[in-house]
Every structure is written in structure tokens, then in C-alpha cells.
Amino acid sequence: MDIFSFLIDGFALAIQPANLVYAAIGVLIGTSVGVLPGIGPALTVALLLPVTFKLDPGGSIIMFAGIYYGGMYGGSTTAILLNTPGESASVVTALEGNKMARAGRGGPALATAAIGSFVAALIATAGLAILAPFLVKIAVKFGPWDYFGLMLIAFVTVSATFGSSPLRGLTSLAFGLWLGLMGLDQLTGQARLTFGVPELLDGVEVTTLAVGLFAIGEAFFVASRHLFKPEKPIPVKGSIWMTREDWKRSWKPWFRGTVIGFPIGALPAGGAEIPTFLSYTIERKLSRKPEEFGRGAIEGVAGPEAANNASAAGTLVPLLTLGLPTSATAAVMLAGFQQYNIQPGPLLFTQHADLVWGLVASLFIANVMLLVLNLPLVGMWVKLLKIPLPWLYAGILVFASMGTIAANPSVTELLLLTGFGVVGFVMRRYDYPIAPAVVGLILGPLADSALRRSLQMSLGDPMILLQHPSSAIMIGIALVALVAPFVFRGLAKFRQDED
Amino acid sequence: MTQKTLRIPNRPTGVIAVVLFVIGFITYWDASHMKMRATYGMSASAASYFVAILFVALAIGHLISAFKPSDIEAENADWMAAGWIGLALAGLIGSIWLGGGFILGSTLLFALTARAFGRKALLVDLCLGAFIGVVVFLIFNKLLTLALPQGPIERLF
Numbered sequence: 272m273d274i275f276s277f278l279i280d281g282f283a284l285a286i287q288p289a290n291l292v293y294a295a296i297g298v299l300i301g302t303s304v305g306v307l308p309g310i311g312p313a314l315t316v317a318l319l320l321p322v323t324f325k326l327d328p329g330g331s332i333i334m335f336a337g338i339y340y341g342g343m344y345g346g347s348t349t350a351i352l353l354n355t356p357g358e359s360a361s362v363v364t365a366l367e368g369n370k371m372a373r374a375g376r377g378g379p380a381l382a383t384a385a386i387g388s389f390v391a392a393l394i395a396t397a398g399l400a401i402l403a404p405f406l407v408k409i410a411v412k413f414g415p416w417d418y419f420g421l422m423l424i425a426f427v428t429v430s431a432t433f434g435s436s437p438l439r440g441l442t443s444l445a446f447g448l449w450l451g452l453m454g455l456d457q458l459t460g461q462a463r464l465t466f467g468v469p470e471l472l473d474g475v476e477v478t479t480l481a482v483g484l485f486a487i488g489e490a491f492f493v494a495s496r497h498l499f500k501p502e503k504p505i506p507v508k509g510s511i512w513m514t515r516e517d518w519k520r521s522w523k524p525w526f527r528g529t530v531i532g533f534p535i536g537a538l539p540a541g542g543a544e545i546p547t548f549l550s551y552t553i554e555r556k557l558s559r560k561p562e563e564f565g566r567g568a569i570e571g572v573a574g575p576e577a578a579n580n581a582s583a584a585g586t587l588v589p590l591l592t593l594g595l596p597t598s599a600t601a602a603v604m605l606a607g608f609q610q611y612n613i614q615p616g617p618l619l620f621t622q623h624a625d626l627v628w629g630l631v632a633s634l635f636i637a638n639v640m641l642l643v644l645n646l647p648l649v650g651m652w653v654k655l656l657k658i659p660l661p662w663l664y665a666g667i668l669v670f671a672s673m674g675t676i677a678a679n680p681s682v683t684e685l686l687l688l689t690g691f692g693v694v695g696f697v698m699r700r701y702d703y704p705i706a707p708a709v710v711g712l713i714l715g716p717l718a719d720s721a722l723r724r725s726l727q728m729s730l731g732d733p734m735i736l737l738q739h740p741s742s743a744i745m746i747g748i749a750l751v752a753l754v755a756p757f758v759f760r761g762l763a764k765f766r767q768d769e770d
Numbered sequence: 771m772t773q774k775t776l777r778i779p780n781r782p783t784g785v786i787a788v789v790l791f792v793i794g795f796i797t798y799w800d801a802s803h804m805k806m807r808a809t810y811g812m813s814a815s816a817a818s819y820f821v822a823i824l825f826v827a828l829a830i831g832h833l834i835s836a837f838k839p840s841d842i843e844a845e846n847a848d849w850m851a852a853g854w855i856g857l858a859l860a861g862l863i864g865s866i867w868l869g870g871g872f873i874l875g876s877t878l879l880f881a882l883t884a885r886a887f888g889r890k891a892l893l894v895d896l897c898l899g900a901f902i903g904v905v906v907f908l909i910f911n912k913l914l915t916l917a918l919p920q921g922p923i924e925r926l927f
Contacts, residue, residue, distance in 0.1 A: 321910070438828065438831045438832070438835065441824075441828060442786075442790070442828050442832070445790075445821065445824050445825055445828055448821050448824070449793065449797065449821050449825070452797070452817060452818055452821060456814035458814065459813070459814045461804050461814045463800065463801075463804070463814065463817075463818060464796075464797065464800050464818070487855075487859070490855055490886075491852050491855055493887075494848070494851035494852060494854070494855055494886045494887055495847040495848050495849065495851050495852040496847065496848070497848055497851070497888075659889075661883070661884040661885075661886075661887035661888060661889040661895075662884060662889075662895075662898070664883055664884075664886075664887055665858075665879070665880040665881070665883035665884040665887070665895070666880070666902065668855075668858065668859070668879055668880070668883050669876045669879055669880050669899070669902060669903070669906065670906070672859070672862055672875075672876070672879060673872070673876065673906055673910065673918065676866070676872070676918060676919060677910055677917070677918055680917055680918070680919055682863060682866055682867050685859075685862065685863045685866065688859075689856075689859045689860075689863065692859070696852070700847070701782055701783075701786070715817075719817040723816075
């Protein structure tokens with residue numbers, strides 16, 4: 272089989288001593304940043320991107336994989352021990368995990384999260400390795416119109432379908448699209464929305480937007496709300512190992528979570544919230560001790576954590592094969608790839624096959640490292656949670672601005688970062704989701720050029736989008752997904768009036 | 771609500787609606803100044819027009835919901851604390867703008883942000899900020915050879 276020989280080559284690359292060291296460093300710094308309260312995986316990856324700039328592409332991607340999984344795992348540690356989930360995907364973990372920690376079972380909660388993540392990521396990465404080549408075979412046949420349809424689906428599902436209000440989600444998306452317009456147009460070389468500022472000709476950096484919205488916005492928000500009241504992490508008492516019963520109650524949720532998480536993550540609808548909530552509900556239904564839910568049921572940690580990691584590996588499928596990011600983390604990862612001059616998409620598998628399979632192999636290795644390093648080091652992560660919040664946020668701001676000027680040393684970039692921070696503050700305050708803005712900035716220009724290339728090929732006839740059944744179906748799905756939440760909200764209101 | 775005067779029940783949403791209108795207008799204005807046309811299909815300004823229309827549509831949506839009672843209530847904010855963070859970022863930007871370098875800037879950023887989060891020991895925070903700034907500078911400039919902006923302090927190393 273082709274896949275296996277590719278994978279073996281990948282492992283040969285990833286298992287070189289230098290690359291193993293990179294993976295270990297990535298996992299360690301990824302976890303140590305991800306464990307900090309208020310920092311989710313997207314921000315972890317964005318903050319740590321500059322660290323990998325100067326390595327060779329192979330090494331930096333391997334370190335990157337470590338950072339990614341480390342950040343994911345760090346987020347669940349925070350959720351369990353501090354009850355402040357760094358991202359929406361670990362909200363569910365916090366539900367039961369924090370209760371378990373309060374009951375003195377923080378160790379087993381962390382262990383089931385770690386092993387569940389490990390199992391899920393292992394299976395999901397294998398799924399990625401098997402699924403990706405097939406998708407690539409389909410994707411090379413895609414015309415620009417198909418890409419345009421896919422991007423429409425991604426836009427709508429990321430912003431309108433999920434989230435508290437489609438209006439706010441679409442506004443966030445529009446902000447991202449607007450930022451995506453800035454800079455020189457790819458096809459004609461005209462400046463768009465640059466207002467005569469030469470630094471804007473290159474467009475807005477995705478990392479600047481992500482760090483500004485997530486890190487700086489979060490700092491403004493937390494400071495303004497006085498959320499910095501001392502919140503003590505719950506000490507991990509007793510054995511960190513799971514008992515025989517814990518194992519018995521955990522292994523099925525791990526696999527169920529994986530089965531739920533991976534396909535949902537791989538769809539362009541994306542997102543880790545749906546699979547984690549779904550897994551939680553299913554585990555509660557199936558549990559033999561449903562009364563324990565809400566008071567620290569281990570199934571409620573094992574299932575959602577597995578679902579979360581499996582869907583994260585699932586988002587890599589559209590990211591690597593189609594170049595389509597469907598979550599904020601994936602969008603930041605795409606920005607990272609572009610910084611190493613790697614353009615994800617079907618061509619990546621033919622042009623840089625060694626890199627892709629090296630990445631897949633290092634995802635496996637990063638997973639093993641995570642398990643080996645994180646459980647014994649849990650005491651160190653708990654210490655990190657004890658950093659006083661003023662110093663923590665001060666440090667985050669220093670690191671965030673450092674990363675921004677290291678990538679692009681100019682005052683304009685810092686002004687942009689500050690501006691995005693203020694926007695992020697307003698968005699948080701009025702409950703606007705942030706991920707659509709980041710996805711909009713990345714996909715907006717791609718959708719623009721896909722549409723324009725289709726229209727050039729059809730000599731300006733827009734019907735080309737509907738003449739190809741594939742793109743017509745995708746545009747139809749996007750339309751339904753856009754209109755449905757408004758209709759259902761109307762229906763829900765109607766029903767309420769009737770009561 | 772005590773009095774029924776001409777008040778918009780949901781002021782922030784109304785303000786956001788106005789901002790969206792303005793952005794939409796700026797985008798439209800910018801697009802109308804783009805001269806180059808494509809031979810076939812859409813020209814570069816079409817995407818701008820689309821986004822401008824999207825903004826206007828969203829502004830109308832916000833305007834409508836501004837006249838409904840808000841579904842979320844924004845809690846009271848401590849604007850002083852937010853102001854300190856603004857000042858902290860201004861300190862960094864000012865330091866780099868005026869050639870003060872990264873270490874001075876990040877010292878100010880660190881100490882003033884800590885102040886925003888309620889710390890009063892400014893001198894301790896300044897020292898700690900300077901220490902972190904030096905360490906970060908050494909790691910990134912020397913070890914990873916990334917160019918952080920240099921000022922008088924950085925030239926000493």
C-alpha cells in the first residue's frame with residue numbers, strides 16, 4: 272500500500288534525534304502556554320509561531336505539531352483544575368472534570384483526559400492518513416467553482432449556523448472578510464482599502480489578527496470585568512493513576528468520543544463544540560450511573576476529551592487536503608504553514624509528500640510524547656496555574672507583542688495589534704464570536720480569487736457556478752445553512768407566542 | 771426603563787449599526803476609486819462592493835435589533851483598568867517609535883499591564899518586566915536570530 276510506505280518515510284523523518292527533540296520542546300512549551308488560563312489552542316499556536324520561524328521546514332512543522340497537541344492538552348488541564356476553560360471545546364470537560372477535581376479525584380480526571388486524548392488522536396490521525404489520499408484524489412478534480420462552493424459552506428457554518436446569534440456571527444465574519452480585502456489584489460495588483468499606508472499593501476497578517484483578538488482582547492476584557500479575583504487551582508491530591516473501575520468506565524467513552532469527533536471535525540462545518548456536547552449527552556444517556564453526572568462522572572471527561580481531540584485531528588483533513596481551515600486553530604495553523612512557504616491543498620501531497628507524511632508521523636510522535644511527559648509533570652503544570660494573574664497577563668502581552676514585531680518589525684503592526692485588541696474587547700463584551708473573523712480573513716481572499724477564476728474561465732457567465740452539479744449542490748447547502756437558523760428562530764418564537 | 775422618551779433600548783447595538791454603516795460606506799468609496807477593469811468576469815472591486823453590501827445589510831440587522839430589548843446584558847466595566855492596558859500598549863509603541871527599543875518598551879508594557887490587573891508594587895513589576903524583556907531579547911535575538919527593535923539598552927549586549 273502506498274500510504275504505508277509514505278508513512279514509514281514520514282516516521283523516518285520524524286524519528287531523527289533532532290526532530291524528536293523538536294517534538295519534545297514543542298509539546299512542553301505548547302502545554303506550558305496552553306495550560307495558562309484564558310489561552311486556548313488557537314492562541315497558543317499563534318503565540319508560539321515565531322519560536323519556530325528559524326528552524327528548517329521539517330523541524331518547525333514537527334515542533335508545530337507538538338505545540339498544537341500540547342496546547343490542546345494544556346487547555347483541558349486548566350478546565351479540570353481551574354474551571355476556566357480556555358476555549359469553548361473544553362467547556363464540557365470543565366463540567367465534570369472540575370467536579371472530579373473538587374472531590375479529590377483530579378489525578379484520575381487528568382489521566383483519563385490525557386489517555387482519552389491520546390487514544391482519540393491516535394485513531395483520528397490514522398483516519399487522517401487513510402482518508403486524506405482519497406480526498407486528494409477527488410480534490411485535484413475540483414475546479415475553482417467547487418472551491419468557491421466549499422468556502423461558502425465554511426463561511427456560513429462557521430459564522431451563522433452555530434453560536435448565539437447568526438447576526439453576530441455574520442458580523443464577525445464580515446469583519447474578517449473586510450480585513451481580507453486589504454492589500455494588493457492578487458490578480459490585478461491594485462491596492463484595496465490600504466488608505467495610502469504602505470505597510471498595508473501586504474495585507475493583514477492572520478497571526479496579528481488572531482493574537483490581537485484573542486490575547487489582547489482577552490486581557491482588556493478580564494481587566495475590565497475584574498475577573499482577576501484570586502481563583503486557586505485545585506491541588507491534585509492522592510494517586511494520579513486511574514483505578515481499575517476508572518479504566519472500565521473510560522475506555523468505551525474514549526472510543527465513542529473518537530467516533531463522534533473525527534467525522535464532525537472533518538466536515539467543513541467543523542468546530543469542536545458540537546462533538547463534545549454530543550459526546551457528553553450520549554455518555555450521560557448510556558452511563559450506568561447517570562446520577563453521578565453533574566457531580567464528577569469520569570465518563571463525562573473521557574468522552575468529550577476524546578471527541579475534542581478527534582475533531583481537532585479531523586479539522587486537519589480539510590486543512591491539509593483542501594487548504595480549508597474550519598476552526599480558528601486551523602486558520603492559525605494555515606497561517607503557520609504559509610510562513611514556511613507551504614500551501615496546504617491537494618498539490619501539497621504531490622509536491623511536498625515528505626513534509627505531509629512527516630507531519631502525520633510527528634502527530635503520532637507528539638501524542639506519545641504528550642502522554643509520557645504530561646502525566647508525570649502534572650505538578651509543574653499546577654504550579655504554572657498559580658502564577659498571579661497580573662503577572663500572567665502582563666507576560667502574555669509582552670509575549671504577544673514580541674511575536675508580532677518579531678514577525679514584522681514595524682510600529683504599524685503594533686498599532687494594528689492594539690486596534691484588533693480593542694475590537695476583540697468589544698466583541699467579547701457584546702458576545703460576538705471571534706473564530707469567524709479569523710476564518711474570514713484567511714478564506715476571503717481565497718474565495719474571491721476562486722470566484723474570479725471561475726468567471727474568467729466562463730468568460731464572465733455566472734451560471735458556471737450552477738452548471739457544475741458539484742458546486743451547485745455546495746452553494747445550495749450553504750444557502751440552506753444560512754437561512755435555516757433564521758427560519759428556526761422564527762419558528763421557535765412563533766411557538767413561544769402560541770404557548 | 772422608567773421613561774418612554776425617544777430612547778433606543780439597546781444603545782450599544784445601535785452604535786455598532788452606525789459603525790457598520792460607516793465601514794460599508796468607506797469600502798464602497800474605496801471600491802469606486804479602483805479604475806482597472808477585468809477583461810472577463812469580475813474586476814478587483816467586485817469583492818469590495820459585495821463586502822460593502824454585506825456591511826449595510828448587517829447594519830440594518832443591527833438597527834432592527836437595537837429597537838428590541840437586548841438579549842445579553844453587558845456587565846459593568848472598569849474603564850480605568852482597560853485604560854491602563856491601553857497605556858501599557860501605548861508605552862510599548864511609543865518606546866519603539868522613538869527608538870527606545872524592545873526591552874524598555876516591554877518593561878513598560880509589563881509593569882503597566884500588571885497595574886491594570888490591580889498590582890500596586892510598580893517598582894517590583896518594573897524590575898521583573900525588565901528582566902523578562904532582557905531574557906526574551908537574548909533568546910530571540912541571539913538564539914533564534916529574529917530582529918527585535920533595538921534601542922540604547924539592546925546595543926549593550
